[in-house]
Amino acid sequence: MQISAAALAKMIDATVDGDPDVIITGPARIEEAGAGQITFLANPVYEHHLYTTKATAVLVSREFKPKTTISPTLLRVDNVYETVSGLLQVYEQTEAAKTPRQVSQHAxxxxxxxxxxxxxxxxxxxxxxxxxxxxxxxxxxxxxxxxxxxxxxxxxxxxxxxxxxxxxxxxxxxxxxxxxxxxxxxxxxxxxxxxxxxxxxxxxxxxxxxxxxxxxxxxxxxxxxxxxxxxxxxxxxxxxxxxxxxxxxxxxxxxxxxxxxxxxxxxxxxxxxxxxxxxxxxxxxxxxxxxxxxxxxxxxxxxxxxxxxxxxxxxxxxxSALLSHRLPEFYKRLAKLEKMILK
CATH class of the missing domain: 2.160.10.10 (Hexapeptide repeat proteins)
Structure with missing residues (x-):
């Protein structure tokens, strides 16, 4: 899979923020991505990785505003998770197409x-x-x-x-x-x-x-x-x-x-x-x-x-789960009541 950010943006109805001519070769996690790879940011918990990632491009929501200067090209979309799912399907199909369709002689x-x-x-x-x-x-x-x-x-x-x-x-x-x-x-x-x-x-x-x-x-x-x-x-x-x-x-x-x-x-x-x-x-x-x-x-x-x-x-x-945690407390109170009654 080799595609420019501009061509990919056209496929997924994204707007490009950065260099539209960079070439994307495949997907990766934001913590591990390298040159040529595309990753995504949907959960704010992972935003800090955006500022250190080596990825060439990152999918983000249209409303996302980075806190500082970043190097990857941003592709802004309406729904990051849905877009990622669609991209992974395209990537899987592209990789599968490289595998020849044949019946092994050992089958x-x-x-x-x-x-x-x-x-x-x-x-x-x-x-x-x-x-x-x-x-x-x-x-x-x-x-x-x-x-x-x-x-x-x-x-x-x-x-x-x-x-x-x-x-x-x-x-x-x-x-x-x-x-x-x-x-x-x-x-x-x-x-x-x-x-x-x-x-x-x-x-x-x-x-x-x-x-x-x-x-x-x-x-x-x-x-x-x-x-x-x-x-x-x-x-x-x-x-x-x-x-x-x-x-x-x-x-x-x-x-x-x-x-x-x-x-x-x-x-x-x-x-x-x-x-x-x-x-x-x-x-x-x-x-x-x-x-x-x-x-x-x-x-x-x-x-x-x-x-x-x-x-x-x-x-x-x-x-029931909340009450079960209070059973030791209830047991102690019951034991005290028994002592009072039996006296």
């Missing part, structure tokens, strides 16, 4: 697998019989695509990802390293001797468009039917999604959360890290769950916030 692709145009498959990856891979999808090294799997167009599967038999992945999805989609659900039934016998898991996982799944996350196939991850869902690293779970569109879930089987989480929910959901629950659209909460009952009313374990409404949780 194993079955003869009846169907590959779209401009598909790349890396070293030691496996594409099983009946699999279908959409146009311009990138499958990096050591990825396993199981029998009859369908992968949409413009997806990226990072090294070590596993998509097991019969599962479906939509378009424009990102599946990070060591994700497992379609592992068996946790289904066992004790017999008369108390020995747990496995219940066959014959369903699949269906993932909608624009989904991103973080490294090490696992999504169980349904016992029957499908486990559904709807359009636009974003899953962090190390999340466990149980069999027959449904995650509604545009819901985001942070790391180390576990969702037990057959729970239905609505659309546009925000789930903090290390949250645990019991099975067979219904969680309303727009629900917010604080980190480390334990959800053991249905949440029927939409757009509510919950926290704690067991989870309660956010207001009740905060009150």
């Amino acid at each position: 194993s692709v079955e003869a009846d697998a169907v590959l779209g145009i401009n598909v790349r498959i890396g070293k030691f990856s496996v594409v099983s019989p009946g699999a279908r891979i959409g146009d311009s999808t990138v499958i990096l090294d050591q990825v396993f695509i199981g029998p009859n799997v369908q992968i949409g167009a413009d997806c990226v599967l990072y090294p070590g990802a596993r998509v097991m038999r019969d599962c479906v992945v939509g378009n424009n999805c990102i599946i990070h390293a060591n994700v497992v989609i379609g592992c068996d659900g946790f289904g066992f039934l004790p017999d008369t001797d108390g020995i747990y016998r496995k219940i066959p898991q014959v369903g699949n996982v269906v993932i909608g468009d624009e989904v991103e799944i973080g490294a090490g996350t696992t999504i169980d196939r349904a016992t029957m039917g499908s486990t559904h991850i709807r359009r636009g869902v974003k899953l962090d690293n190390l999340i466990q999604i149980g069999h027959n779970v449904e995650i509604g569109s545009n819901t985001v879930i942070a790391a180390q959360t576990g969702v037990a089987g057959s729970t239905k989480i609505g659309a546009n929910c925000r789930i903090g890290g290390q949250v645990g959901f019991a099975g067979h629950l219904t969680i309303a659209d727009g629900t917010n769950i604080e980190a480390q909460s334990g959800v053991a009952r249905h949440i029927r009313e939409p757009n509510q916030a919950f926290g704690g374990s067991p989870a309660s409404t956010y207001q009740n949780w905060i009150k």
